[in-house]
Amino acid sequence: MLKQALHQSHYLHQQDWSAITSRARIGIASRKVWSWRPVVSMATSYHEDVVLATRAVRLASRLCQSVQRGLLKQETQTKADKSPVTVADYGSQALVSWSLAREYPSGSFSMVAEEDSEDLRTEEGAPVLERITQLVNETIASDATLDVAPLSKEDVLEAIDRGNSEGGSNGRHWVLDPIDGTRGFVRGDQYAIALGLLDNGKVVAGVLGCPNLPMESIANGVPASSNEPVGCLFSASLGAGATVESLDGSVKPKPVHVSSVEDTTAATFCESYESAHSMQDLTANIAGVLGVKAPPVRIDSQAKYGAMARGDAVIYLRFPHKGYREKIWDHAAGAIVITEAGGEVFDAAGEPLDFSRGRWLDLETGIIATNKKLKPVVLSAVQKCLKEQKPSAKH
Ligand SMILES: Nc1ncnc2c1ncn2[C@@H]1O[C@H](COP(=O)(O)O)[C@@H](OP(=O)(O)O)[C@H]1O
Ligand SMILES: [Mg+2]
Numbered sequence: 001m002l003k004q005a006l007h008q009s010h011y012l013h014q015q016d017w018s019a020i021t022s023r024a025r026i027g028i029a030s031r032k033v034w035s036w037r038p039v040v041s042m043a044t045s046y047h048e049d050v051v052l053a054t055r056a057v058r059l060a061s062r063l064c065q066s067v068q069r070g071l072l073k074q075e076t077q078t079k080a081d082k083s084p085v086t087v088a089d090y091g092s093q094a095l096v097s098w099s100l101a102r103e104y105p106s107g108s109f110s111m112v113a114e115e116d117s118e119d120l121r122t123e124e125g126a127p128v129l130e131r132i133t134q135l136v137n138e139t140i141a142s143d144a145t146l147d148v149a150p151l152s153k154e155d156v157l158e159a160i161d162r163g164n165s166e167g168g169s170n171g172r173h174w175v176l177d178p179i180d181g182t183r184g185f186v187r188g189d190q191y192a193i194a195l196g197l198l199d200n201g202k203v204v205a206g207v208l209g210c211p212n213l214p215m216e217s218i219a220n221g222v223p224a225s226s227n228e229p230v231g232c233l234f235s236a237s238l239g240a241g242a243t244v245e246s247l248d249g250s251v252k253p254k255p256v257h258v259s260s261v262e263d264t265t266a267a268t269f270c271e272s273y274e275s276a277h278s279m280q281d282l283t284a285n286i287a288g289v290l291g292v293k294a295p296p297v298r299i300d301s302q303a304k305y306g307a308m309a310r311g312d313a314v315i316y317l318r319f320p321h322k323g324y325r326e327k328i329w330d331h332a333a334g335a336i337v338i339t340e341a342g343g344e345v346f347d348a349a350g351e352p353l354d355f356s357r358g359r360w361l362d363l364e365t366g367i368i369a370t371n372k373k374l375k376p377v378v379l380s381a382v383q384k385c386l387k388e389q390k391p392s393a394k395h
């Protein structure tokens with residue numbers, strides 16, 4: 001009902017919207033005026049949403065960086081689904097949620113996010129919650145632009161649980177993966193803070209904070225050391241293109257474009273570092289059919305989408321093992337960064353990903369990203385290899 005009411009208010013206030021200059025819109029938006037937002041249309045600008053998302057992702061990135069620097073073993077728990085979750089996953093979700101929700105009138109904020117507070121509300125979770133609250137407050141206190149009272153443990157739990165929306169095809173919903181690539185994070189490798197925005201079921205904006213991704217190309221793998229700054233922030237919004245800037249703000253945003261390579265033998269591909277997340281024998285077959293010569297670039301998280309958006313790799317192949325269901329937060333921000341950089345993200349049927357169905361993505365076997373020119377030939381190689389796959393290894 002609430003979503004329906006908000007949806008209607010977008011229509012009611014469309015005239016107000018068009019009367020306001022874009023400069024004023026940004027100023028007003030940051031002063032918590034949201035109810036007059038229009039429904040998605042060609043004329044809709046999501047610039048101010050990107051500004052808010054960027055601020056939230058930068059804040060969360062600082063917490064993640066600080067935890068990764070001093071990562072202690074006891075700061076990693078195992079969730080029931082056997083994926084690791086750290087105090088940084090929770091802390092990042094609490095910070096992004098807190099940072100965004102304070103810009104909305106009470107009750108009008110909706111977010112679909114990976115984590116929830118259930119384990120933190122148990123006796124065993126009490127010290128973990130204590131630590132998360134401390135990290136969240138340290139991060140807020142270190143930001144000179146934020147002059148607010150410290151959050152209580154209850155505030156932190158509430159902020160985490162604001163991510164419990166079911167999303168769907170109506171209204172606006174933020175989509176958050178507070179740490180994508182937790183395994184990479186724990187290993188000291190790549191991870192991303194991935195924040196997208198859905199408007200009536202379509203991803204309209206996205207920000208990817210990649211604290212360990214070098215600003216220089218990783219086409220030949222991630223260099224062990226580099227003089228270039230490390231830490232990228234990719235952002236995109238519908239019709240406005242995609243950009244990369246440094247996470248610390250020292251390098252200003254510049255437009256990014258996917259690779260224009262048209263010859264698959266000159267193409268490179270990327271995939272998950274974790275072989276449990278994608279069938280690497282299948283992706284090797286697909287690469288073989290395409291005549292790809294270079295070995296795959298294997299990195300964790302949606303940092304792959306960011307790297308691809310600036311041309312570091314030409315094709316992204318992801319084929320989870322049988323029974324795995326993809327979640328929207330693992331792809332929403334990355335998908336818009338790629339599409340706004342001129343690429344395409346699709347499943348094995350060639351269909352774009354459908355983010356309108358709730359917390360899960362229902363798709364036809366696998367996720368593929370590449371440039372528009374290569375889509376048909378990559379798709380045909382994918383379909384050929386899937387057909388030839390032994391029935392036992394099939395999805
Ligand atoms: N068996 C599996 N198959 C495919 N993806 C999986 C998986 N188990 C976990 N994942 C997802 O893969 C994500 C990491 O992506 P990548 O493989 O590109 O590094 C994880 O995100 P989290 O780390 O946020 O849990 C998780 O959602
Ligand atoms: Mg996880």
Ligand SMILES: [Mg+2]
Nearest residue numbers: 177180181330
């Ligand atoms: Mg994830």
Ligand SMILES: [Mg+2]
Nearest residue numbers: 114177179180
């Ligand atoms: Mg995650």
